[in-house]
């Protein structure tokens with residue numbers, strides 16, 4: 001794959017009504033979910049992932065085409081792509097939150113993972129959360145944001161650091177198996193005209209993951225690249241997706257907890 005990384009968001013309301021856009025393997029996986037929330041989230045991540053993959057390789061997005069583009073998972077949970085049953089030479093990362101999902105697609109590298117993406121909503125986070133999951137330096141930064149920007153500043157800062165950690169831990173292909181304090185986030189506030197601002201995540205082993213973050217409405221989006229990538233540009237936005245800034249957070253599964 002030749003393109004530099006690109007991203008896309010899709011709201012739950014844009015998902016096709018049927019399931020013909022899933023492969024047999026994906027349908028079999030879907031059938032294993034008993035809880036509507038898990039099922040909806042899995043579907044939504046497949047939807048955005050396939051749509052983004054189709055866009056990045058110039059394929060159409062009809063059901064038949066999307067069914068040939070599979071979003072599968074390693075035993076670790078990390079996603080990978082197969083096109084007509086053959087492993088694709090690209091890396092993908094997926095995330096969803098409150099009825100909206102995002103995908104980041106880019107060239108595969110030589111290591112386990114080249115990129116990670118995470119989507120969060122700015123929501124209340126307690127003092128205990130900040131104490132338990134953030135490093136001392138990160139906690140100090142969140143406290144400083146409360147002093148300078150009030151309660152909103154605290155919530156945004158705490159959720160942003162959490163998201164950045166998840167993005168980097170997805171690059172590492174470990175996710176939240178790792179202690180969140182084994183990676184430390186450093187945020188830069190200087191937003192570019194396109195909405196992206198730089199950030200860096202450093203691991204206790206000295207790896208440095210360059211990344212970017214943005215705030216769109218109630219959503220916080222972070223992306224991280226593999227250590228040693230240098231100073232890459234933010235991913236370009238693909239066409240055909242949902243505008244995050246205008247997307248309404250929703251929980252469509254509420255009241256329908258189990259699959260009938």
Ligand SMILES: CC(C)(COP(=O)(O)OP(=O)(O)OC[C@H]1O[C@@H](n2cnc3c(N)ncnc32)[C@H](O)[C@@H]1OP(=O)(O)O)[C@@H](O)C(=O)NCCC(=O)NCCS
Pocket residue numbers: 041042045046072073075076077078079093094095096097118119166169170171172173174175176177
């Ligand atoms: C990665 C992780 C932190 C994301 O959780 P989350 O914030 O609740 O959910 P998000 O929507 O942001 O991301 C979910 C996606 O993360 C990706 N993911 C899961 N594990 C991953 C890993 N080890 N490395 C990279 N990406 C991973 C998957 O693509 C997943 O979506 P999918 O299952 O539909 O393919 C979490 O899933 C995790 O810690 N996973 C590893 C541990 C685990 O429980 N594994 C279960 C093995 S099946």
